Amino acid sequence: MKRFITNSFYFIALAGLALSFNACVSGNQKQQKSVEENIVGTAGPNDEMMEEFAKSKLIFYSLPSPLETAMLIKRSGASFNEELLNPLENIDKYTTNKKMALNLGVYSADLSYTSLFDQTQSSIKYMANAKRLADGLGILDAIDESTIHQLEENMNNRDVILDIISETFMSSNAYLTENNRPALAAMVLVGGWVEGLYLATKLSNGSLENNKKLIDRIIYQKLSLITVINLLEEYKEEEDVASVLAQMNQLQVIFEQVKIVNTSKVEVETDAENKTTTLKADSETHISKDVFEKLLNKVDEIRTEFIS
Amino acid sequence: MSRAYKAIISTVIAILLVAKVNGQCVAFAKESCKSKLETYVHDGNYHAATLSEGEGVELHKTFFEGQDYRLVICKAEKLPNIYFKVINELGRVVYDNSKENYKAIWDFNTSKTQELTVQIMVTEDSEKQVLSGCVAVMFGIKKMTD
Numbered sequence: 001m002k003r004f005i006t007n008s009f010y011f012i013a014l015a016g017l018a019l020s021f022n023a024c025v026s027g028n029q030k031q032q033k034s035v036e037e038n039i040v041g042t043a044g045p046n047d048e049m050m051e052e053f054a055k056s057k058l059i060f061y062s063l064p065s066p067l068e069t070a071m072l073i074k075r076s077g078a079s080f081n082e083e084l085l086n087p088l089e090n091i092d093k094y095t096t097n098k099k100m101a102l103n104l105g106v107y108s109a110d111l112s113y114t115s116l117f118d119q120t121q122s123s124i125k126y127m128a129n130a131k132r133l134a135d136g137l138g139i140l141d142a143i144d145e146s147t148i149h150q151l152e153e154n155m156n157n158r159d160v161i162l163d164i165i166s167e168t169f170m171s172s173n174a175y176l177t178e179n180n181r182p183a184l185a186a187m188v189l190v191g192g193w194v195e196g197l198y199l200a201t202k203l204s205n206g207s208l209e210n211n212k213k214l215i216d217r218i219i220y221q222k223l224s225l226i227t228v229i230n231l232l233e234e235y236k237e238e239e240d241v242a243s244v245l246a247q248m249n250q251l252q253v254i255f256e257q258v259k260i261v262n263t264s265k266v267e268v269e270t271d272a273e274n275k276t277t278t279l280k281a282d283s284e285t286h287i288s289k290d291v292f293e294k295l296l297n298k299v300d301e302i303r304t305e306f307i308s
Numbered sequence: 309m310s311r312a313y314k315a316i317i318s319t320v321i322a323i324l325l326v327a328k329v330n331g332q333c334v335a336f337a338k339e340s341c342k343s344k345l346e347t348y349v350h351d352g353n354y355h356a357a358t359l360s361e362g363e364g365v366e367l368h369k370t371f372f373e374g375q376d377y378r379l380v381i382c383k384a385e386k387l388p389n390i391y392f393k394v395i396n397e398l399g400r401v402v403y404d405n406s407k408e409n410y411k412a413i414w415d416f417n418t419s420k421t422q423e424l425t426v427q428i429m430v431t432e433d434s435e436k437q438v439l440s441g442c443v444a445v446m447f448g449i450k451k452m453t454d
Contacts, residue, residue: 049362049429057427058357060445062369065352068449075374075452116452159451162349167338169352174334177354216373220421223370227423230368262420268402276376279402279418 061231063189064224066105067166069196070112076214078203080117085110086195086307091129093308097137098240101176101184102306104133105191108169113199115165120155127151127168134172137184142171183235190228190244191306197221198303201296208292218295219285222255247302254295259286333358337444341382344413348378348448356444361388364429367445372421376450379414381428384441388433395425 064072086106094100111126131143147168154160176185200218208215229252232245264282271278287295333356342350357365371377383390389410394403402424405411410431428445 049432058363058365060355060365060367062353062355062367062447064370064372067349068351068372068375071349071375071449071452072372159349162451166350166352170337170350170354171334173352174337174354174356178334213374216421220370220372223421223423227368227370266396266398266400266402275415277403277414277416279396279416279420279422281418281420281422283420283422 061227063193063227063231064196065166065169065189066109066112066192066196067162067169069109069193069200070116072217073113073196073200073203073214074116076200076217077211078200078214080113080119081203082114082119082122084199084202085114085122085126088125088129090307091132094133094136096240097184098187098244099306100133100136101187102191102194102244104130104137104172105188105193106195106303106307107133108165108188109192109195109199112162112165115158115161118158120151120161123161124148124151127165130168130172134168137176139172139175142175143168183238183241186231186235187241187244190232190248193221193224193228194299194303194306198299201299204296206293206296208287208289215287215292216285219258219260219287222258222260225252225255247305251295251298251302254291254298257288257291258295260284261286333442333444336384336442337382337446341380341444341446344380344382345378345446345448347451348376349451351447351449353447355446356442358440359387359430359443360438360440361430361432362438364427365443365445367426367428368423369426369447370421370423371416371418373418376415376417378448378450379416379426380446380448381412382442382444382446383412383430384443386439387430387441387443388439389431390428390443391431392426392428395427397423 086103091103091107094103107126107130111123111130114120114122114126127143127148131148134143147164150164151161154164173185173188176182176188197218200214200221204211204214204218225248229245229248232241232248235241236245260283262281262283264280267280269278269280270276334354337354337356355365355367359365379394381390381392390405390412391410392403392405393401394414396402403414403416405414426445428443430443
């Protein structure tokens with residue numbers, strides 16, 4: 001199976017070449033592709049096509065982005081705490097590609113968090129730091145001076161600010177993945193994911209009772225962690241990735257003690273008027289105080305290593 | 309021209325083509341796909357590839373209770389329909405766009421946080437030529453009102 005990974009999207013060199021040639025041979029006769037020949041003339045999906053799909057599919061692993069994580073935190077009713085952010089002055093410590101990538105993710109998460117809570121002055125400063133790290137990684141055009149100016153000009157328009165953040169995050173990610181640096185792109189995403197988890201755990205104030213919605217958000221990161229690990233596994237031959245993967249595996253040992261149990265059947269309902277589908281199901285979660293403490297400590301330890 | 313020299317030239321050309329094709333997909337995603345999210349905020353993740361008829365991708369993502377999502381799949385104009393289905397963690401198909409005339413937009417929410425798998429495939433309907441082009445997948449999240 002060809003496995004193409006992205007948090008976004010990753011071309012390994014040979015497969016990339018293969019795809020490019022595909023792109024360039026659009027005039028080729030279908031007879032030249034023996035496997036596809038079997039399904040010529042079939043409109044729409046059928047069993048044979050799906051079988052072929054299973055053999056040749058590319059795989060994307062999609063993590064919750066910094067923006068989505070910040071939205072989850074805000075929707076849980078948590079508050080803003082500036083003291084939790086990675087201090088701006090830490091940026092001078094980040095001189096290796098690994099640290100720059102991880103902290104581009106970290107600062108992107110902080111940027112999203114400040115923006116969701118309308119801390120625009122902080123957002124501008126964190127965007128400037130994200131720009132410095134993107135520049136350091138050689139990412140061209142993702143964040144430029146005009147991006148900062150756009151933020152300044154739209155200080156009171158959260159929608160525009162969020163749009164600018166999502167655009168810059170996508171551009172950085174696309175640049176790295178499509179310039180044969182997918183491992184660094186993965187590290188940016190993992191840095192952002194860890195920072196989001198750090199913010200959520202700190203905002204819980206160590207209590208399982210204060211904000212149950214926030215605790216649920218933390219517990220369900222158990223599912224995202226599987227995606228994180230699958231993503232990093234693809235690049236584990238690289239030393240920098242291997243060390244981050246080891247940290248994620250340590251985190252998984254703790255998350256394995258967290259229980260998520262499905263308690264109802266899945267029902268699918270579509271609202272005919274607004275054409276929105278609801279996937280109805282229930283589940284219950286359980287985490288002991290002891291495991292929660294271990295989780296908080298491990299997240300804190302990993303994040304401290306990332307930002308130091 | 310020696311065989312080795314030809315091989316080097318071919319490799320360089322191929323690498324340049326990779327950059328060109330991939331670059332086109334970034335621009336394609338931004339220009340042709342993002343606007344279809346309409347009032348939903350793009351989550352910032354990038355998923356795009358050059359695909360040929362019959363090729364597909366599988367995307368794994370956790371979706372959270374309490375968020376309203378929009379899934380948008382965009383394709384180069386010349387490509388035939390894009391087929392996609394969404395499968396839950398129990399292996400049940402919860403959405404199949406072939407039942408809705410290959411609709412490329414799906415709005416949904418979930419009452420419990422769960423991982424879903426989106427299987428996406430370029431269908432085949434041209435008789436003689438294999439068509440290729442960019443396919444992008446984007447997720448939007450409904451804006452917060454407060």
